[in-house]
Amino acid sequence: MTQAEWLAEILAREGHQVAIARDGGQALGHLRDQATDLVLLDMMLPDMDGLDVLRAVKDAPERGFVPVIVLSARSDVRSRVDGLRTGADDYLPKPFDEEEALARVAAMLRIKHLQDELTAAKAELLALSVTDALTGLHNRRYFDARLRDEFGRSERYSDPVSLLIIDLDHFKAVNDRFGHPFGDRVLREAAQHVRSSLRDPDICARYGGEEFAVILPKTELEPARRVGERILQTLRTRTFETPAQAYPASAPGVRLSASIGAAQLPSEGVSTAEALVGQADQALYQAKRAGRDRLRAHGDPP
Numbered sequence: 568m569t570q571a572e573w574l575a576e577i578l579a580r581e582g583h584q585v586a587i588a589r590d591g592g593q594a595l596g597h598l599r600d601q602a603t604d605l606v607l608l609d610m611m612l613p614d615m616d617g618l619d620v621l622r623a624v625k626d627a628p629e630r631g632f633v634p635v636i637v638l639s640a641r642s643d644v645r646s647r648v649d650g651l652r653t654g655a656d657d658y659l660p661k662p663f664d665e666e667e668a669l670a671r672v673a674a675m676l677r678i679k680h681l682q683d684e685l686t687a688a689k690a691e692l693l694a695l696s697v698t699d700a701l702t703g704l705h706n707r708r709y710f711d712a713r714l715r716d717e718f719g720r721s722e723r724y725s726d727p728v729s730l731l732i733i734d735l736d737h738f739k740a741v742n743d744r745f746g747h748p749f750g751d752r753v754l755r756e757a758a759q760h761v762r763s764s765l766r767d768p769d770i771c772a773r774y775g776g777e778e779f780a781v782i783l784p785k786t787e788l789e790p791a792r793r794v795g796e797r798i799l800q801t802l803r804t805r806t807f808e809t810p811a812q813a814y815p816a817s818a819p820g821v822r823l824s825a826s827i828g829a830a831q832l833p834s835e836g837v838s839t840a841e842a843l844v845g846q847a848d849q850a851l852y853q854a855k856r857a858g859r860d861r862l863r864a865h866g867d868p869p
Contacts, residue, residue, distance in 0.1 A: 570663065574607060577665055578672060591615035591659075592711040595623055598630070604679050605672065607659065609638045610646040617646075618653050625654035632682040634675040638663075699773040701751055702758035710772035711778050711840075717784055718772075718840040721832045729791030729831040731781040732847040733761060733798065736824045736859040745809060745821070753807050757823065760805055764798045788831040788864055795827045795862040803860070824860035826851055834865065 575585040584600070588594035591612045597603070606624060610617035617637075624633055637650035637658040647658045656678070697709035705713075717728045735757060742750040754777060761779050762771050774780040781798075783791050788840055806820040828851025830843055837843050846865040854863040 569662065574663065574668060577668065581780075583667060583672070589613075591617070591620045594620055598624060598627075598633070599764070603630075603633055605675050606633060606635045607638055607672075608650075608655070609637050610643075611652060618649060621647065621650060621653050621655060631686060634679050636671060652868065679764060697817060702755050702773050704758050704762065704779065705770065705772040707772065707775060710770070710774065712771075712867060713770050714782055714840045714843070717782055718832065718843065720784075726785050727787045727831055727833070728843075729783040729786045729788055729829060730843055730847045731783070731791060731795050731798075732774065732828045732844070732851045733779040733781065733795075734826050734851055734855070735777040736826055736855075737801075738823070741821060742825070749810055753821070753823065756805070756807060757802065757825075760801045761798050764801050766794075769794075786831075788829060791829055791831060792862060792864055795829055799827065799860065799862060826854040826859045827862040828852070828854055829862060829864040831865075 575587050578585050586597055588597055591614050594606070594608075597604070600646060608617055608620060608624075612620065621637070622633055623633055624630075630758045634656040635654070637647060638661060639646040639650070639658055653806075656670060657671055657675060659668055664816050697705055699706040710839040714730070720726060721728045735754075738750070738753075741753060758771075758773065758779065761781070765771055765781060766783075768784055770782040770784075772780050772782075781794070786794075802823055802825050806822055808820040828847040828849065830837075830846035830850060832843060834843065834846065837846065848863045850863045850867065853867065853869060854861050857863065
């Protein structure tokens with residue numbers, strides 16, 4: 568029985584799922600194709616230097632934290648030092664002691680578990696920091712950052728970018744008549760209807776109050792206008808069921824419309840992301856003045 572087979576046997580007895588790689592290429596293939604919690608790596612491999620495998624494991628952040636225990640002879644200080652300096656997390660001296668091997672594996676798996684929990688918690692906090700708590704859309708902070716990014720990309724590569732500002736018509740009357748809890752529900756549902764009208768690359772955010780903003784990367788004004796009209800049509804056909812105490816059961820619910828202002832890059836006179844927002848806001852104002860429930864784009868006749 569080889570040392571690798573012996574290690575695999577004692578780890579399997581402890582309930583671990585173990586795969587043996589006969590060389591470095593096979594090890595890297597397994598890591599590429601399978602989720603892996605721990606690597607026990609011999610520095611002496613038949614096809615490549617063990618340090619190269621170690622670097623490949625540690626230079627792949629998309630895999631997350633994968634601990635590596637270097638296997639080396641007790642007298643082989645150089646391999647241990649090189650491995651630890653390259654990124655190994657621990658070493659296991661050969662010949663192996665069963666209790667020590669199990670203890671070191673258990674310790675590394677505990678660290679792996681804690682690291683994964685920390686990474687998940689950080690991802691959750693990041694998501695919360697850029698998410699509007701009421702609607703589940705991105706928040707204004709995220710919108711501002713992404714608009715600056717898209718503005719810079721448009722300047723560098725001359726890619727078009729369009730912006731929609733969407734305002735729910737007469738929303739204050741809904742709050743005044745039915746109360747803020749109902750108004751909040753309408754906002755949540757309206758936000759999801761807006762989002763459902765968009766493509767995956769489009770960026771949808773709650774801009775403030777009853778306003779939403781949509782960034783459409785690599786999109787000129789006419790396609791953006793079609794997206795806006797689709798949003799208007801989706802909202803026109805939606806009935807928001809009113810609270811039971813507000814009307815008799817047979818009475819209809821609330822219907823809402825929206826007004827939309829659109830603008831695009833590149834655009835004459837626009838040198839900042841804020842100026843692009845200003846153009847979309849002006850177009851939104853024109854849509855309101857023209858009677859609401861419509862879209863106006865910057866440059867449209869009054």
